[in-house]
Amino acid sequence: MDLKQIVKKNKKKIVDQWFKATIETYPANTAKILGKDSNKFDNPVGSTTRETIEDVVDLLCREFTAESLETTIDPIVRIRAVQAFTAAEAVSFVFALKRIGEELFDADRIREFDRLVDSIALAAFNRYSKCKEEIYLLKATESKRRIHRAFERAGLVAELNEEDLLGSKKS
Amino acid sequence: MSDEIKPDELLDKIDYSTGGGSWMDTPVQIRPGMYCYASNPKSVETLGLPNARAWNPLDDDWQLPDNWQEIIHQGLKERLDRFRTFKVFMDICVRCGACADKCHFFLGTGDPKNMPVLRAELLRSVYRNDFTTAAKILSKIPGGKKLSGSRPMTLEVLKEWWYYFFQCTECRRCSVFCPYGIDTAEITIMAREIFNLLGLNIDWIATPVSNCYQTGNHLGIQPHAFKDMLDFFVEDIEEITGVNCAPQYQKKGADILFITPSGDVFADPGTYTCQGYLILFKYLKEKYGLDVTWSTYASEGGNFGFFTSHETMKRLNAKMYAEAKRLGVKWILGGECGHMWRVIHQYMDTMNGPADFLEVPKNPITGTVFENAKSTKMVHITEFTADLIKHGKLELDKSRNANRVMTFHDSCNPSRGMGLLDEPRYVIQNCCDNFFDMPENTIREQTFCCGSGAGLNAGENIELRMAGALPRATALKYVHEKFGVNTLGTICAIDRAALTTLCEYWVPDVEVAGVHELVGNALILPGEKEREEDLRFEPLPDSEEE
Ligand code: SF4
Numbered sequence: 001m002d003l004k005q006i007v008k009k010n011k012k013k014i015v016d017q018w019f020k021a022t023i024e025t026y027p028a029n030t031a032k033i034l035g036k037d038s039n040k041f042d043n044p045v046g047s048t049t050r051e052t053i054e055d056v057v058d059l060l061c062r063e064f065t066a067e068s069l070e071t072t073i074d075p076i077v078r079i080r081a082v083q084a085f086t087a088a089e090a091v092s093f094v095f096a097l098k099r100i101g102e103e104l105f106d107a108d109r110i111r112e113f114d115r116l117v118d119s120i121a122l123a124a125f126n127r128y129s130k131c132k133e134e135i136y137l138l139k140a141t142e143s144k145r146r147i148h149r150a151f152e153r154a155g156l157v158a159e160l161n162e163e164d165l166l167g168s169k170k171s
Numbered sequence: 172m173s174d175e176i177k178p179d180e181l182l183d184k185i186d187y188s189t190g191g192g193s194w195m196d197t198p199v200q201i202r203p204g205m206y207c208y209a210s211n212p213k214s215v216e217t218l219g220l221p222n223a224r225a226w227n228p229l230d231d232d233w234q235l236p237d238n239w240q241e242i243i244h245q246g247l248k249e250r251l252d253r254f255r256t257f258k259v260f261m262d263i264c265v266r267c268g269a270c271a272d273k274c275h276f277f278l279g280t281g282d283p284k285n286m287p288v289l290r291a292e293l294l295r296s297v298y299r300n301d302f303t304t305a306a307k308i309l310s311k312i313p314g315g316k317k318l319s320g321s322r323p324m325t326l327e328v329l330k331e332w333w334y335y336f337f338q339c340t341e342c343r344r345c346s347v348f349c350p351y352g353i354d355t356a357e358i359t360i361m362a363r364e365i366f367n368l369l370g371l372n373i374d375w376i377a378t379p380v381s382n383c384y385q386t387g388n389h390l391g392i393q394p395h396a397f398k399d400m401l402d403f404f405v406e407d408i409e410e411i412t413g414v415n416c417a418p419q420y421q422k423k424g425a426d427i428l429f430i431t432p433s434g435d436v437f438a439d440p441g442t443y444t445c446q447g448y449l450i451l452f453k454y455l456k457e458k459y460g461l462d463v464t465w466s467t468y469a470s471e472g473g474n475f476g477f478f479t480s481h482e483t484m485k486r487l488n489a490k491m492y493a494e495a496k497r498l499g500v501k502w503i504l505g506g507e508c509g510h511m512w513r514v515i516h517q518y519m520d521t522m523n524g525p526a527d528f529l530e531v532p533k534n535p536i537t538g539t540v541f542e543n544a545k546s547t548k549m550v551h552i553t554e555f556t557a558d559l560i561k562h563g564k565l566e567l568d569k570s571r572n573a574n575r576v577m578t579f580h581d582s583c584n585p586s587r588g589m590g591l592l593d594e595p596r597y598v599i600q601n602c603c604d605n606f607f608d609m610p611e612n613t614i615r616e617q618t619f620c621c622g623s624g625a626g627l628n629a630g631e632n633i634e635l636r637m638a639g640a641l642p643r644a645t646a647l648k649y650v651h652e653k654f655g656v657n658t659l660g661t662i663c664a665i666d667r668a669a670l671t672t673l674c675e676y677w678v679p680d681v682e683v684a685g686v687h688e689l690v691g692n693a694l695i696l697p698g699e700k701e702r703e704e705d706l707r708f709e710p711l712p713d714s715e716e717e
């Protein structure tokens with residue numbers, strides 16, 4: 001069996017363990033609530049974390065690119081980027097996979113699997129910096145956009161070009 | 172559900188994970204991105220509030236008055252005597268945990284101190300220590316303090332209060348789920364009053380309040396600029412519709428005084444909602460002779476005094492009635508705002524009323540008497556417009572909003588604060604064919620806050636705001652993906668600003684629009700030219716196809 005097949009065969013186990021490890025990065029009482037199988041909208045962090053982990057593991061069983069990996073892992077990283085985590089803590093949940101892998105793969109396969117985990121970690125880190133960038137940009141421009149733009153349209157102020165200010169967002 | 176969490180786990184053993192330990196032993200860490208800057212001492216001075224000075228929440232020394240502990244104790248005592256709800260809320264919580272996972276800030280940040288029960292406990296622990304006999308007796312035996320859940324007031328505790336009571340948007344969602352109706356928002360309101368006694372205000376509240384007190388609106392915009400903005404809207408509307416919708420100002424003897432939050436006049440996308448009001452009033456004037464006046468004096472419907480203290484709220488609110496009296500109107504019509512309505516609905520009448528000089532609001536066009544506003548004399552514009560639509564008094568062309576696939580965000584205050592649930596939906600559905608509600612546990616009385624209310628819509632606390640916005644965003648993303656929703660309707664000025672940022676981070680393909688923006692687009696003005704663009708100068712759906 002190749003690596004993808006082993007992942008596919010053990011999908012449920014991997015998802016469950018990875019999910020558990022991820023929510024355990026939160027304070028214990030929070031983790032208990034996040035881990036509950038409640039309505040998606042009553043538990044957005046828990047449900048998004050689980051769904052994203054499922055999607056990533058699904059992706060691992062197929063052909064994927066660095067980009068598709070990054071988009072797939074986005075929802076979970078987007079949440080962690082605004083929570084009380086340092087950059088390292090925010091993406092650390094990916095490395096829990098290495099521990100999970102140790103039980104599933106023999107010595108030959110484990111290096112291959114670890115390399116896979118490394119690529120997930122890099123994707124997560126890329127996404128994390130993009131999210132942070134978005135946050136800083138929103139912080140820098142939102143009040144100007146809200147109020148300044150209205151004034152500008154009315155011709156009451158003119159010194160600032162909003163389009164220039166926002167240009168970097170679109171790239 | 173949350174009843175799986177036992178009371179002792181909830182409080183005494185709230186575990187801060189990796190390190191472990193109870194919540195009381197976990198000192199507060201004031202983290203940038205999560206708190207708002209301290210207020211400008213000038214604003215504090217203008218308002219005559221105590222201890223005006225420049226200070227920084229990250230500093231060790233908060234430059235408090237020497238007797239700060241005494242001030243807090245006295246402040247608590249006065250409020251326990253004055254507000255029965257506060258006293259009751261301090262005593263009756265049974266720590267059942269039903270509220271624990273109902274706060275958007277807890278759900279978004281994952282910080283246990285944002286569980287409503289624990290947020291209240293931050294203050295309740297000091298209340299027990301200072302005001303209950305049980306705690307006094309227990310404090311004499313070893314381990315007794317822990318047993319009674321009490322602790323003395325220290326600087327650490329004060330910092331913890333400040334950090335977490337400014338992580339509550341006073342949205343009251345938790346109270347919907349509490350079997351005893353404990354409203355943590357009211358506890359936050361008391362805590363913030365006490366902060367004001369010590370000069371621990373935040374600038375995003377204190378400066379708007381000071382502006383409003385001096386100039387009449389939160390942004391401190393003077394009357395001529397207020398008029399300039401409306402003039403500019405009138406020009407835009409004329410370009411789009413060919414009709415001049417110029418409003419009247421300070422007109423004595425008008426039928427109705429219209430007051431809206433200044434955000435509608437000065438901030439996008441509220442400005443389009445404002446144009447919707449102008450179009451509606453022009454229509455009603457032409458068709459039915461309704462005489463509506465604006466006022467550059469009562470140029471703010473919002474009331475950030477509500478986030479400061481009862482007295483400050485009262486001061487700012489008074490100008491609405493004063494202006495209505497001066498102009499001799501029959502009653503007041505209020506625009507699309509959030510907390511403005513909580514103040515009107517729950518406080519204005521007893522605070523600055525009764526407004527005997529006004530009439531019980533009656534829609535002269537339909538004959539409807541707004542019984543719900545019998546004593547405040549102030550009607551919400553979506554009730555008014557819904558009434559007009561219901562009686563067939565408005566000619567609406569829905570096709571002009573056909574590019575919009577709508578959902579509706581119930582703002583906390585109009586929904587939970589005054590029960591305004593169906594009217595905005597009714598107006599939207601009469602202006603647009605495509606409407607899909609978000610899941611039921613996220614709307615109406617159970618609506619999730621935008622995460623930026625109660626004076627927390629600043630830039631520096633954006634991480635807190637985005638985390639708090641997650642529950643709302645999750646529901647929005649769902650209807651966006653399932654039904655192709657592309658527009659989030661709302662009837663609150665803070666929301667129009669806050670939700671726009673929320674969407675940009677969480678659901679970038681969704682735009683935010685006020686309900687009366689849709690009305691403005693759909694309403695067929697007498698004598699209008701064929702419209703080609705909507706109020707945002709985007710091509711109308713029909714003309715796009717050609
Ligand atoms: S505030 Fe109400 S719901 Fe929350 S723990 Fe106390 S009694 Fe239960």
Ligand code: SF4
Pocket residue numbers: 273274275276286287290338339340341342343344345346355356359620
């Ligand atoms: S009032 Fe709203 S923000 Fe405050 S604790 Fe309750 S749910 Fe949270």
